[in-house]
Amino acid sequence: MASASSLLDVQGLTVEFETRRGVVRAVRNIDISLAKGETLGIVGESGSGKSVTSYAVMRILDRAGKIAAGSIRFAGIDLDKASESEMVDLRGREMSMIFQNPRAALNPIRRVGHQIEDVLRQHAQAGSGDARDKAVDALRQVKIARPEERYDAYPFELSGGMCQRIVIALALACRPKLLIADEPTTGLDVTTQKAVMELIVELTRERGMSTILITHDLGLAATYCDRIVVMEKGAIVETATSEQIFARPAHDYTRKLMRATPRPGIGLRDLLPDDATSTPIPPNAPGAPLLTVRGLVKEYERPGVGVLARVFGRRTDPAVLPFRAVDGLSFEVMRGESVGLVGESGCGKSTTSMMLMRLLDPTEGEIIFDGENIGAIPARSFAADKLRPRIQMVFQDPTDSLNPRYTAFRAIADPLLRFGAASGADDLRTRCEELARTVGLPVDLLDRFPHQLSGGQKARVGIARAIALKPDLVVLDEPTAALDVSVQALVLNLLADLKATLGMSYLFVSHDLHVVRLICDRVIVMKGGRIVEQGSAEDVLDRPQADYTRELIAALPHPPAAAA
Amino acid sequence: MLKVFLGRLMTTIPALIGVVAVSFLLTRVLPGDTAAYFAGPAATPQAVEEVRKSLGLDRPLPEQFSRYVADLSRGNLGNSLTTGQPVLEDLKSRLPASAELTLFGLVLSLLVAIPLGITAAVKQGSFIDHACRAVATAGVSLPVFFTGLLLVYVFYFILQISPAPLGRLDVFASAPPTVTGFYLVDSLIARDMQTFKATLAQLLLPGITLAIFSLAPIARITRASMLAVLSMEFIRTARASGLGKRTIIMTYAFRNAMLPVVTTLGMVFSFLLGANVLVEKVFAWPGVGSYAVEALIASDFAPVQGFVLAMAILYIVLNLIIDLSYRLIDPRMGATS
Numbered sequence: 035m036a037s038a039s040s041l042l043d044v045q046g047l048t049v050e051f052e053t054r055r056g057v058v059r060a061v062r063n064i065d066i067s068l069a070k071g072e073t074l075g076i077v078g079e080s081g082s083g084k085s086v087t088s089y090a091v092m093r094i095l096d097r098a099g100k101i102a103a104g105s106i107r108f109a110g111i112d113l114d115k116a117s118e119s120e121m122v123d124l125r126g127r128e129m130s131m132i133f134q135n136p137r138a139a140l141n142p143i144r145r146v147g148h149q150i151e152d153v154l155r156q157h158a159q160a161g162s163g164d165a166r167d168k169a170v171d172a173l174r175q176v177k178i179a180r181p182e183e184r185y186d187a188y189p190f191e192l193s194g195g196m197c198q199r200i201v202i203a204l205a206l207a208c209r210p211k212l213l214i215a216d217e218p219t220t221g222l223d224v225t226t227q228k229a230v231m232e233l234i235v236e237l238t239r240e241r242g243m244s245t246i247l248i249t250h251d252l253g254l255a256a257t258y259c260d261r262i263v264v265m266e267k268g269a270i271v272e273t274a275t276s277e278q279i280f281a282r283p284a285h286d287y288t289r290k291l292m293r294a295t296p297r298p299g300i301g302l303r304d305l306l307p308d309d310a311t312s313t314p315i316p317p318n319a320p321g322a323p324l325l326t327v328r329g330l331v332k333e334y335e336r337p338g339v340g341v342l343a344r345v346f347g348r349r350t351d352p353a354v355l356p357f358r359a360v361d362g363l364s365f366e367v368m369r370g371e372s373v374g375l376v377g378e379s380g381c382g383k384s385t386t387s388m389m390l391m392r393l394l395d396p397t398e399g400e401i402i403f404d405g406e407n408i409g410a411i412p413a414r415s416f417a418a419d420k421l422r423p424r425i426q427m428v429f430q431d432p433t434d435s436l437n438p439r440y441t442a443f444r445a446i447a448d449p450l451l452r453f454g455a456a457s458g459a460d461d462l463r464t465r466c467e468e469l470a471r472t473v474g475l476p477v478d479l480l481d482r483f484p485h486q487l488s489g490g491q492k493a494r495v496g497i498a499r500a501i502a503l504k505p506d507l508v509v510l511d512e513p514t515a516a517l518d519v520s521v522q523a524l525v526l527n528l529l530a531d532l533k534a535t536l537g538m539s540y541l542f543v544s545h546d547l548h549v550v551r552l553i554c555d556r557v558i559v560m561k562g563g564r565i566v567e568q569g570s571a572e573d574v575l576d577r578p579q580a581d582y583t584r585e586l587i588a589a590l591p592h593p594p595a596a597a598a
Numbered sequence: 599m600l601k602v603f604l605g606r607l608m609t610t611i612p613a614l615i616g617v618v619a620v621s622f623l624l625t626r627v628l629p630g631d632t633a634a635y636f637a638g639p640a641a642t643p644q645a646v647e648e649v650r651k652s653l654g655l656d657r658p659l660p661e662q663f664s665r666y667v668a669d670l671s672r673g674n675l676g677n678s679l680t681t682g683q684p685v686l687e688d689l690k691s692r693l694p695a696s697a698e699l700t701l702f703g704l705v706l707s708l709l710v711a712i713p714l715g716i717t718a719a720v721k722q723g724s725f726i727d728h729a730c731r732a733v734a735t736a737g738v739s740l741p742v743f744f745t746g747l748l749l750v751y752v753f754y755f756i757l758q759i760s761p762a763p764l765g766r767l768d769v770f771a772s773a774p775p776t777v778t779g780f781y782l783v784d785s786l787i788a789r790d791m792q793t794f795k796a797t798l799a800q801l802l803l804p805g806i807t808l809a810i811f812s813l814a815p816i817a818r819i820t821r822a823s824m825l826a827v828l829s830m831e832f833i834r835t836a837r838a839s840g841l842g843k844r845t846i847i848m849t850y851a852f853r854n855a856m857l858p859v860v861t862t863l864g865m866v867f868s869f870l871l872g873a874n875v876l877v878e879k880v881f882a883w884p885g886v887g888s889y890a891v892e893a894l895i896a897s898d899f900a901p902v903q904g905f906v907l908a909m910a911i912l913y914i915v916l917n918l919i920i921d922l923s924y925r926l927i928d929p930r931m932g933a934t935s
Contacts, residue, residue, distance in 0.1 A: 094837045096829075097722070126840030133838075138831040141850050143928050152849070153839045188929045204839055 041244045042068040047104035060086040062268045073245040075255030078265035079518035088214045093121045127157040130205035134217035136197035140189040146200045147185030157208045172203040195226035214246045223378035228589040257591040294523040296548035305523035321369035330363040330399035359385045361563035372540035374554035382563040392416035423503040430512040432492035436484040443480040446498045469498040490521035511543045610914045621906035630897035676900030685904040694779025696885030703808025715820025738814035742873045746807040746880035763881040771796040804881040812866045819862045823855040864920045
């Protein structure tokens with residue numbers, strides 16, 4: 035593998051972590067080589083060791099981790115033997131890294147311009163006289179509008195996409211030879227993802243840099259990388275060019291990963307491995323309207339506008355008018371139907387789901403659930419309302435939405451206890467076990483706490499809790515966003531089966547158009563608190579009418595050959 | 599900023615009204631009869647009644663209270679029966695002594711505790727980390743009067759390197775001209791190094807006593823807060839961009855770790871005000887703490903009320919400063935409110 039032109043050459047790398055339960059091998063005997071100017075993707079699910087590999091290359095493993103064996107050669111230097119002070123010189127100047135969750139990756143209380151200056155000065159790329167100019171220049175190169183102003187901004191004043199640009203500016207300020215991007219677009223909107231990825235590609239091409247893109251998204255890697263390394267449980271299972279990986283995946287794991295990746299032209303069952311029982315999903319015949327929303331509006335007062343300004347200010351002045359998070363929404367959800375609510379962050383989809391769950395009072399409009407206007411019931415008294423058990427929610431983060439001190443059993447039993455739906459402890463136990471079986475959670479896991487469960491198991495607990503009271507409507511708020519693709523495939527199939535057997539309706543809030551296509555009958559596209567388009571999933575996603583929908587679809591990564 | 603400042607100042611008014619009412623009531627329900635105390639042990643009941651009348655203590659409580667409030671609004675805290683001086687004058691002359699001692703103790707404690715906490719966090723599990731824990735536990739478990747006496751015994755009595763623990767200055771030195779009331783500062787202003795040294799020598803033992811007592815909470819919170827910040831993602835970014843260890847620890851980690859430390863500082867200061875009373879007794883320090891205790895024993899109401907009020911105001915001002923310094927440390931504070 036190692037060639038004369040390779041910039042980075044990793045041989046037999048093994049990384050170990052000391053934990054309370056002994057030594058854990060996070061990365062086992064891997065070889066990676068990266069040529070000058072090449073873009074390499076490292077793809078794998080959580081726990082595959084892909085991030086640990088990059089930390090080992092940068093030598094920023096945390097205290098418990100160490101390189102147990104192998105060599106890392108970078109531009110002729112043995113990184114595994116280099117001293118810390120040599121590494122400090124290399125990091126940021128010769129090799130840089132950008133991270134997931136850009137807002138957290140920046141110092142929250144330091145002006146972004148100063149953070150860039152810190153790096154420039156550290157590597158003697160700027161003195162006190164020209165540091166500011168060079169920092170502003172770095173901001174300009176990542177295409178930040180009004181860089182002189184942004185120089186003085188704090189990360190909390192900037193959007194997620196903007197923060198990621200700052201992190202990129204920070205990483206590229208000293209013109210390194212190698213850039214490692216660790217899930218750089220996870221958590222960003224698709225259009226922002228596209229802009230950020232294109233910026234990375236453009237800057238690295240322009241400077242002839244080598245790039246390692248670490249991601250869980252095979253489609254994203256195939257779109258932007260020359261070669262792809264697939265990792266599973268700390269080992270490399272396959273290395274091939276992007277075209278090869280998509281056209282002829284050689285390893286079983288790669289095939290499984292590819293299958294589980296939602297993409298156009300397939301059905302839900304196609305996500306599962308071949309050997310899985312593939313009973314067809316029962317078709318559903320949407321019935322009468324279950325939920326009707328008419329002219330729903332949610333306004334928030336703008337901060338800093340005084341009472342006097344509100345009363346006497348010109349009603350047309352946009353600075354004084356309240357902010358409309360949701361602006362005149364009207365739609366219906368039929369019985370047995372699953373409706374997707376898509377849009378980018380800030381489009382009002384979460385506010386809408388909060389209002390439907392009656393956690394938030396609407397400013398105007400009606401929410402008619404099964405013939406009753408629940409919008410008129412104040413949010414604080416809805417918890418005790420007789421309709422409350424019939425609307426349930428599954429949350430985005432399966433970990434954060436479970437009480438860490440409740441066992442899985444207690445979490446699932448919670449709604450049953452609250453609404454007195456069980457008679458006695460035995461009945462409660464029986465019903466929880468039944469629910470666990472329904473969602474495919476092994477019954478012996480019921481007495482475990484959330485931290486003893488995997489992501490997929492926690493998601494199942496969340497779903498079991500939501501269906502415990504046999505609701506008519508379940509609001510699913512990005513229920514699979516935090517899951518690995520193979521787990522997501524299972525959970526999506528489970529949701530579809532449950533809907534068919536229990537006759538529920540879903541409102542599926544998501545930003546992932548591929549997932550929405552698979553699970554939803556109808557799709558509503560939102561932007562700026564309004565509906566820009568709604569219709570059947572096929573119509574909206576294959577023949578979009580609105581420009582904005584087209585823009586969203588165009589922003590999805592397009593792998594070279596979308597063969598399954 | 600001014601708006602925030604005034605807004606915060608307004609919220610302290612109810613607290614002050616409460617302090618005035620409670621300190622008044624507390625002194626009235628305490629056991630002991632002021633009139634009997636001041637009439638002397640040989641006084642006849644008639645004499646005691648006369649004293650009571652002259653002090654206005656025979657009036658109903660609401661009337662006493664309204665007179666007290668009326669006096670307060672004119673800036674009159676009443677007269678001390680033991681010293682015969684207006685309470686305001688007594689407090690004015692004694693408060694700087696207490697404040698100087700408390701602040702000196704706090705600064706000493708910060709100088710040791712913060713570097714200790716940072717080192718313990720950076721070298722987690724090392725010798726320094728264990729030492730930090732041991733020192734902190736020992737410091738908080740020893741009562742201040744015991745530490746004070748121990749220090750006096752060792753440094754004054756046995757080693758004889760410390761001056762006699764008898765107040766702010768030894769008998770041969772004279773106080774510097776008053777500017778701030780803090781002898782350390784005033785002697786520097788007067789360029790009187792001799793007095794400065796003498797003051798420092800007197801301050802050192804009681805200051806260390808207070809510092810040992812307040813070391814524990816500051817060191818522990820610094821360590822915990824640093825550990826939390828050091829595991830955050832932006833520290834990883836800083837490391838990945840090759841910033842030096844010093845920059846990462848001081849500019850990136852410590853500034854972010856400061857908020858909880860500053861919060862604790864407010865609490866520690868109030869502990870110190872309490873501990874001060876005992877330390878002043880041990881070191882014959884002419885501060886407000888010992889003044890208030892003496893007045894309390896003598897059932898002398900006015901100084902006790904004045905003391906409680908002064909402490910309350912001090913505490914409120916301190917918390918105001920802490921609140922405002924949050925905004926200086928963390929730009930997000932101003933944006934969210």
